[in-house]
Amino acid sequence: MHVQNARRWAPRGTRAWLVAAAALAVACDVRMLLHPFIGPFLPGTAFCIAASLVEYFFGLAPALAVMLLGLGIADYLFVPPYAAITVFNQADVVLLISYPLVTLLVIVLIERLRRSQFRAELIASVAQSRYEMLLRHDNERMLARRAIDETHRLLRHLSHHHRTFIFIQALERDALQPADDLKQHSVLPRLPNEIAPGPRFADVDPDDIQRLGKALRPGTHRVRLKTGDGASKLTECVCERFTTHAGDFLVLRIGA
Incomplete structure (x- = not known):
């Protein structure tokens, strides 16, 4: 899978x-400390290691x-004659050929490794995001199907018990408005916005209506019925x- 952003894995900025300048300075100091012991042997090893570390953490350009x-x-400092740029001998040729080849090989391998790692992380992130989207979609579809089934069950319930139906109470405000065709408005208690009366609403004692309207819950209740x-x-x-x-x-009806 081709990912264009894989080459942008390295952090940017100053x-x-x-850090690259600090790594170069540290490599130079370490090589100077070792110079009395190893002389001109492997003059570019410390810089190769520094470039490899910089490549691993900060990318290709600083490396x-x-x-x-x-x-x-x-x-200039570690190939004899030391601190001289006018002399070009076999040691200079060996350094100019071996050091860039080895360092470039290591840097390129590390760059490919880091790009592959970053590409794998991007793919995993996209896969995780799509998986979460699928889960949300399935959850929403399941909730929608459940809501439809509950709506059908509510309709069947109301049609079956329509003669014993007292009232419906919505648990969310304004989900159900009170009916406008009530009779005997002066006799019936004032209803909250979330209650709609049924055919037997007028037969229930107003005090019971007020009590149940405030503390109605699923289960059995006893009311005073005319x-x-x-x-x-x-x-x-x-x-x-x-x-x-x-x-x-919540649907309240008469009957056990």
């Missing part, structure tokens, strides 16, 4: 160049700068909860 500057410093002779009778009622696409509703 920090990379400052090439360290390599080129290190080549000049190594040839009978044909005008008396009140304690009656078992059932409250069920339905989750639909329009919100959550």
Whole structure:
């Protein structure tokens, strides 16, 4: 899989160049400390290591700068005759051929490794993002299907128990507005916005309506229901909860 941004793995800014300059200085100091012991042997090794480390952490451009500057410093300070630029001998030729080849080979391999690593991280990040999108999509589809099923169940419930239906209470404000065709407005208690009355609403004692409107929950409830002779009778009622696409509703009806 081709990823164009794979070559942009290295951090940018002045920090990379400052670290490259520091690595070059450290490599030069280390080589000067070792010079009394090893003489002109391997004059560019310290700079090759410095360029490789800079490449691994900060990318190709700072590493090439360290390599080129290190080549000049190594040839000037650590290849005999020391500190002389007028003499060009076999030692200079060996350094000019071996040091750039080895350093470039190491730098290129590290660059390919870092690009492959960054490309793998990008692909993993994209795959994770797509996986999360699929999970959200599946979750939304499952919730939508559940809401549709609950809506159908609510409709079947209302059609089956329409004669014993007292009221519906919406758990979300303004999800259900009160009906406008109520009779005997002066007799019925004032309803909150989330309650819609049913056919048996007027038969329930107003105090029970107020009580249930504030603390209704799924389960069984006992309310005072008017009978044909005008008396009140304690009656078992059932409250069920339905989750639909329009919100959550509690349906209170008469019956066990």
